[in-house]
Structures are given as structure tokens and as C-alpha cells.
Amino acid sequence: MNLLNSLISGLSLGSVYAIIALGYTMVYGISKMLNFAHGDVIMVGGYMSFIMTMYVGMNGWLALLIAMAVCTLLGITIERLAYRPLRGTGSLAVLITAIGVSYFLQNTALLIWGANPRVFPSLLKGSEPIRLAGGKLIISQESILTIVAIVVIMVALTLFVNKTKAGKAMRAVSEDNGAAQLMGINVNQSISLTFAIGSGLAAVAGVLMCSAYPVLMPTTGAMPGIKAFTAAVFGGIGSIPGAMIGGLILGIIEIFAKSYISTELSDAIVFACLILVLLVRPTGLLGKKVSEKV
Amino acid sequence: MGTVLTVNNINVYYGAIHAIKGISFDVDRGEIVTLIGANGAGKSTTLHTVSGLLRSKSGDIEFLGESIAHTAAHKIVSKGISHVPEGRRIFQGLTVEENLQMGAFVTKKDRIAENLAYVYEQFPRLKERTKQIAGTLSGGEQQMLAMGRALMSDPELLMLDEPSMGLAPILVDQIFEIIKNLNKAGTTILLVEQNAQMALSVADRAYVIETGKIALSGTGEELAKSDEVRKAYLGG
Numbered sequence: 001m002n003l004l005n006s007l008i009s010g011l012s013l014g015s016v017y018a019i020i021a022l023g024y025t026m027v028y029g030i031s032k033m034l035n036f037a038h039g040d041v042i043m044v045g046g047y048m049s050f051i052m053t054m055y056v057g058m059n060g061w062l063a064l065l066i067a068m069a070v071c072t073l074l075g076i077t078i079e080r081l082a083y084r085p086l087r088g089t090g091s092l093a094v095l096i097t098a099i100g101v102s103y104f105l106q107n108t109a110l111l112i113w114g115a116n117p118r119v120f121p122s123l124l125k126g127s128e129p130i131r132l133a134g135g136k137l138i139i140s141q142e143s144i145l146t147i148v149a150i151v152v153i154m155v156a157l158t159l160f161v162n163k164t165k166a167g168k169a170m171r172a173v174s175e176d177n178g179a180a181q182l183m184g185i186n187v188n189q190s191i192s193l194t195f196a197i198g199s200g201l202a203a204v205a206g207v208l209m210c211s212a213y214p215v216l217m218p219t220t221g222a223m224p225g226i227k228a229f230t231a232a233v234f235g236g237i238g239s240i241p242g243a244m245i246g247g248l249i250l251g252i253i254e255i256f257a258k259s260y261i262s263t264e265l266s267d268a269i270v271f272a273c274l275i276l277v278l279l280v281r282p283t284g285l286l287g288k289k290v291s292e293k294v
Numbered sequence: 295m296g297t298v299l300t301v302n303n304i305n306v307y308y309g310a311i312h313a314i315k316g317i318s319f320d321v322d323r324g325e326i327v328t329l330i331g332a333n334g335a336g337k338s339t340t341l342h343t344v345s346g347l348l349r350s351k352s353g354d355i356e357f358l359g360e361s362i363a364h365t366a367a368h369k370i371v372s373k374g375i376s377h378v379p380e381g382r383r384i385f386q387g388l389t390v391e392e393n394l395q396m397g398a399f400v401t402k403k404d405r406i407a408e409n410l411a412y413v414y415e416q417f418p419r420l421k422e423r424t425k426q427i428a429g430t431l432s433g434g435e436q437q438m439l440a441m442g443r444a445l446m447s448d449p450e451l452l453m454l455d456e457p458s459m460g461l462a463p464i465l466v467d468q469i470f471e472i473i474k475n476l477n478k479a480g481t482t483i484l485l486v487e488q489n490a491q492m493a494l495s496v497a498d499r500a501y502v503i504e505t506g507k508i509a510l511s512g513t514g515e516e517l518a519k520s521d522e523v524r525k526a527y528l529g530g
Contacts, residue, residue, distance in 0.1 A: 165399070172385050172396045178347055179383040184371035184400035184447065288387075 004137055006259045007252065012143035012212060014251020015150035019205040020228030021235070021243035022157065023198030029174040029238040030194045033091065036098040037078060038202060039225015040105035045071045045203030046120065046210045046220055047113055053121050060123045060207075067203040075199025076192050084188070102222075109218035117217040120210035142212045149208060153201065154244050161240065170194060174238070227254075230274050236287025245285060298323050298451050298482050299344070299375075303353035304363075306336075306343050313339050315506040316353070321451065321484050326477050328485040328493040328514070330527060331503035337486040338380050340503070341453050344484075345377040346370045358450065372400040374450035378457065380486075382440040386429030390420055393428050393439055397446030405448060413442040416472060434465040441472070445481075452476065453484045458492060470496055490527035494518040502527075 020042060027035045045067040052063035082101050086094050127141040161167040173180040173190045181187055209224060210216050227250060235246025253273055257266040277285065299321040306314035314336050321327045329337045342348040344355055346367030355363045362370055376397075385393050394413060398406045414421040417438040423431065428439055437457055444452060454473065458466040470492055477483050477496075487493035494500055497514035502523060510522065517523045 165395075168388070168392055168395060169399065171388060171392075175385045175387055176383050179379060179385065180396070181347060181367040182345060182371065182377045182379060182383075183396045183443070184368050185396070186366075186368045 002259070005139075006255050008139055008143055010252030010255035011248060012140075012146045012251070013255055014231075014248035015146045016205050016209045016212070016224065016247075017228045017231045017251050018150050018244045018247025019153060019201050019208070020224060021232040021247045022153070022240065023202050023205075024229050024232040025235070025237055025239060025243040026170075026194050027198050028232070030170060031083070031087070031191050033083065033094045034098060034229070035078075035083075035195075035198075036095070036225070036229075037101035037105055038198065039221040039223075039228070040102050040109075041071050041074060041078075041199050041202040041221065042206035042209065042224060043109060043216075043218060043221035044074060044105060045206030046216045047109060048203070049207045049210070050118055050120055050216055060121065060125065064123065064204070064207050067207060068200045071203035071206075072196045072200040075195040075202070078199075079192060079195040084191075102225075106218045106222070113218065115217065117215045120214040120216045122211040122214060123207055124211065140212070142208070146208045146212065149204065150244065150247075153204070154240075157197075157240060166190075166193060227270065230271065233284055234274050234277055236284030238288070239284070239286045242284055242286035296323050297321070298358060299484065300356040301340070301344065301353075302356070304340075304343055304350035304355065305352050306339055306348055306350050308339075313506055314343065314350070317503070317506070317508055318353075319501050319508065319511070321482060323450075323482055324477070324480070325498045326473070326483045326485060326496055328487055328497040328500045329503055330487055330490040330493055330500060330517075330523075331509075332526075333488065335503040336506040337503055338455050341377060341379075341455050341484070341486055344453065345375060371447055371449075374447075375453065376444035376447050376449035376451070377453045378440045378444045378455060380455040380459065382436045384428045384431075384436055384439050384443065386427070388428055389424065390426050390428055390431070390439055391424040393443050394420075394446050397443035399447075401447050406446070409446050409448050412448075413445050416445070416475065417442050433460055434462070434468070437461060437465075437469060438472075441469075445476070449481065451482045451484060453486075455486045456488060457485070458487065458489045466492060490523070491518075494523075 023038050024035065048067035048070045049063040052058040052066050053060050078101055082097050083094060086097060122142060124141045124145060129138050129140045131138055161171060169185045170190050172185060173187050177187055228247065231246035231250040232243045234250060235242030250270060254266050254270050257269040261269065297320050301317060301319050303316050303318050304314055305316055317340060329340060331337050339348060343350050346365055350363055354361055357373055357375060362373065385396060394410060398409060401409060419435055420438055420442050431439060457469050473483060474496055485493055494514045494517055500512065500514050500517045501508050502510040510517065
């Protein structure tokens with residue numbers, strides 16, 4: 001039963017990583033940049049939802065919608081102001097800028113909301129955990145919600161990317177930006193849309209994560225951001241199913257390491273697994289081989 | 295007839311390198327015009343500048359009487375210019391059908407079915423492979439897909455960059471046969487080729503580009519007979 005409990009917690013944590021990793025991987029796919037500020041967008045989503053429920057007195061779900069809207073706008077703004085002017089310059093400049101944006105968001109949050117951790121009100125406040133097998137198997141409703149969320153998001157995203165015109169255009173831009181322009185696709189719009197989707201998902205991830213682990217502070221997004229980035233690389237950066245699988249596996253490894261080996265070493269074990277996978281498959285589990293263009 | 299495209303004294307730089315040094319040429323409706331020249335002479339750069347992926351520092355580009363020198367690349371397609379870039383650059387991970395849909399990105403909905411039927415008529419091979427992932431097509435099929443994709447917007451002017459590159463001779467003949475057919479059906483064509491012999495054989499007029507400048511121009515026939523061209527590009 002212990003094993004099953006761990007597996008469910010792992011899946012739940014992994015689902016959060018997967019939702020964040022989707023943002024990393026989609027943005028990387030389309031603009032070939034690592035948006036290290038992505039984790040901090042999660043934190044902003046968390047605070048938005050916190051403020052709306054605690055100070056404005058909104059229902060948690062409505063607060064989630066507001067948080068998504070704010071993060072979507074934030075994502076578009078970050079891309080427009082910080083990354084777009086650097087498009088076409090070296091990837092190093094963009095990377096450093098992304099780290100700068102990350103610190104900017106963390107420190108702005110610190111200024112506005114202070115360093116004190118806040119206790120986040122769960123989206124499913126007051127819900128009783130479900131007890132099965134005579135009380136041995138305890139599943140929190142937050143875990144179930146998180147797992148349901150990643151399934152819904154994954155299905156919706158897959159349909160969007162494969163069936164809609166805007167989704168196909170995003171894939172075309174990911175593959176060949178120049179050729180996409182020759183088709184009449186507005187690349188800037190496509191990239192904005194990707195940041196919008198990724199950042200909206202980050203808000204969802206923030207609220208779900210804070211519902212399950214109810215501590216909110218300005219650095220809340222940093223570690224999950226790095227882990228989700230790891231998950232995206234693990235699954236093969238640029239690949240949407242890869243991000244999901246990478247996230248889930250990473251979550252499960254982390255919880256198992258915590259339950260059976262050592263809480264302190266769990267992060268070390270997670271990253272050691274990443275290194276092992278990259279040694280065997282440098283492009284990640286589902287990553288495509290990058291062939292040089294002639 | 296009438297002029298479709300007028301390129302007037304354009305200058306393009308790659309950083310400090312002056313790649314196009316005041317090139318001017320024009321293309322009339324219904325013509326096949328070819329730009330020939332050695333590798334690195336500036337042929338592809340010229341096409342990229344017309345389609346807006348590169349910018350000219352000075353001069354002008356007029357299409358159907360309207361300046362497009364400052365028009366964004368993604369807006370030029372809907373004006374009626376379609377560019378098949380060098381190396382085909384089809385979307386490898388998309389299916390044949392999805393590639394063609396991308397080609398019709400700016401095409402009016404009610405025209406798409408008609409254009410698709412036309413493309414399948416020109417390239418029956420593509421019709422057999424609609425659901426196939428484009429990256430798994432052979433080189434010749436990929437070239438056909440790139441051309442079909444460009445035709446999906448029903449362009450007034452089709453610009454082809456090295457359509458014969460990397461293809462077996464029999465396929466080169468096939469591709470050039472198709473180019474002639476498209477032209478007969480009313481599409482004006484601007485063709486860039488290293489295979490000067492093939493290019494001159496189908497072209498109404500030709501320009502020879504050398505190190506970023508127009509060195510020679512004339513009808514396809516004239517240039518094919520010219521001593522200079524024969525020595526430099528046709529192997530004696």
C-alpha cells in the first residue's frame with residue numbers, strides 16, 4: 001500500500017512538473033530559447049490566485065481563471081519586451097536575459113509581497129482525502145485533480161497542435177521559421193501564442209502545486225521550474241509528449257527517492273537520473289535527432 | 295503582357311559583406327526568367343530579398359506596380375509571390391497534406407479545394423502520399439511537395455531556387471517539364487539555377503549574376519550561345 005501511495009503522490013507531483021515542462025518545451029520548440037523565467041511565472045500565478053481568494057474573496061476557481069489571464073498577459077509581455085528584440089542575436093544573450101527576467105520577477109514579488117511564506121488556500125479547501133483499502137490507501141483530492149488536469153491539458157494541447165490552423169502553424173514555425181514566413185505565417189504571432197499558452201499553463205501549475213504543497217513565497221517557482229526544465233530535457237526538449245512523460249517520470253522518481261532512500265538526497269537522485277538518460281540518449285527519451293541542414 | 299516584378303538597384307548586406315551590389319531586373323507576365331551564376335554569386339540572396347526574408351538597404355522592389363521592399367515577409371505571399379526556397383525546406387515533421395495546408399495559409403477558404411486539386415493534378419505522386427510524413431519522402435518527391443506547397447496560394451509569380459539540386463538527371467527532366475507546364479498554365483516564373491544549361495533551355499530571358507552584380511542579360515537562347523556564358527557556366 002505504501003508503494004501505491006508513493007506512486008500516486010509521484011504521479012501527482014509529476015503532473016505538476018509535466019504542466020510546467022509543457023511551457024518550457026513549447027517555447028523551446030518554437031523559438032529555440034530556454035525561458036528560465038518560466039518557473040517564476042508559476043509563482044506569479046500562485047500569488048494572483050492567493051490575492052484573489054484571500055483579499056478579494058473570490059471563489060478559488062474564479063481566482064484560477066484570473067491568475068491564468070494575468071500570467072498569459074505576463075508571458076506575452078515578457079516575450080515582447082525582453083526576448084523579441086534579441087531574436088536573431090546569439091542564444092547566449094537570450095539565455096542571460098531569461099535569467100535576468102527570472103530575477104526581476106522574483107525580486108518584484110519580494111518587494112510587493114515580502115519574503116514571508118504565505119499559506120496558500122487549496123483549490124479544494126476542506127476536501128477530505130479519499131481512504132481506500134480500509135484506510136491504508138490515502139489519496140488526497142488535490143492529487144486526483146492534478147492528475148486529471150494533466151490528462152485534460154494533454155488531450156486539449158494535442159488536438160490544438162494537430163487539428164487547428166494556428167496549432168499547425170506553430171509546428172511549422174518550430175520546424176522552419178523562414179519557410180513558415182514564406183507560407184504567410186506571422187511568426188511573431190505564433191511565438192506570442194506559444195508564450196501565452198505556456199504561461200497560462202504555468203498559472204494552472206502554480207495553483208495546483210500550491211494547493212498540494214501550500215507554501216507560497218517569491219522563490220516558490222524556482223525549484224519546480226528547474227525540475228520541470230529537467231523533465232523537458234529528460235523527455236526530449238521540443239517534444240510535447242516528451243514533456244509529459246519526462247514530468248511524470250521525474251515526479252515518481254522524486255517521491256520514491258524521498259520515501260525509500262533519503263529526503264535530503266532526493267534532488268541529487270533526480271538529477272543523477274537526468275545525467276544517466278542524457279548519457280545514453282543525448283536528445284532525451286522522445287527527442288528528435290537534430291540533423292545539420294545542408 | 296505587362297511587368298509583374300521590377301527589381302531596381304537593390305543592395306543587400308550580410309553584416310559587413312556587400313552581397314548584392316545594385317542588382318536590377320524585371321519579369322514580365324507569363325515569362326520564365328532565370329538568374330544563373332556560380333555558387334555564392336547572390337542568386338538566392340536576391341530571391342530572399344524579393345520575398346522579404348532579407349532587406350535591401352536601398353533601391354526598390356515593385357510587384358504589380360506596388361512597392362514591396364518594406365512589406366513583411368508573411369504579407370508578401372498574399373500579394374501573389376510564392377517562393378520555393380533552396381533545399382526545399384518542407385516541414386519534415388508534418389504530413390504531405392499538412393504541408394500543403396500550410397502553403398494555403400493565406401488562401402481564401404473557398405479557393406483551397408480548387409488549388410489542392412490543381413496541385414494533385416500537377417503532382418499525382420503527392421496525392422498517393424497525403425498522410426505520409428514529409429521527411430520520409432524521396433528527394434524528388436520533396437521537391438514536388440515544396441513546389442506544390444508554393445502553388446497552394448495560387449501565386450502570380452513563382453520563384454524557384456535550385457529546383458534541380460541533388461536530383462537524379464531523370465528527375466531533373468521531370469521537374470523542368472513541370473516548370474514548363476506551370477508556365478503554360480499561366481504562372482510567371484523566376485528561376486534560380488546552377489544548372490545553367492537546363493535553365494537557359496526553358497527560359498525566355500536570363501540574367502547572369504557574378505559577385506553580386508548583373509554581368510550579362512539576354513534571351514535564353516542568346517545567352518546559351520554566348521561565348522562568355524559557355525566558357526563559364528556550360529563547360530566550354
